[in-house]
Amino acid sequence: MPGGRSHGFRWKANVRLITGCLIVWALVSYGCAILLRPLLSSIPVxxxxxxxxxxxxGSILAFIGxxxxxxxxxxxxxxxYGLEE
Structure with a gap:
């Protein structure tokens, strides 16, 4: 099934995956580190x-994950999509 129409579906799935990963990374980087810092400051680690x-x-470890x-x-x-190595 490589090429043609299936290539478009694979690309759309890839873009959705990248978008989801970027959203999670932004939430961890900005949300937990900056916006939620006052709430998280009372928990000792x-x-x-x-x-x-x-x-x-945390944001570095989240990015590696x-x-x-x-x-x-x-x-x-x-x-x-039949494109494995």
Whole structure:
């Protein structure tokens, strides 16, 4: 099924996946680290508060997790459209 119409469906699925990953990353980076920092500051984690931890480490770890999630989902999409390696 490679090429033609299925290529368009695969591309749309890829764009949806990328958009979802970017939304999650933005929510973790900006939402938890900046907007929710005052609410998270009362929770101690590793000698500091959770808000500081999210601002310094959480967004990086979320981004790394999203990379692995994206690779896993793209492998499934490739198999679905017959484009696996």
């Amino acid at each position: 590793g000698g500091t508060d959770l808000g500081f931890w999210f601002a310094q480490q 999203l990379i692995f999630f994206y690779a896993w989902k793209m492998n499934r999409l490739d198999k679905q």
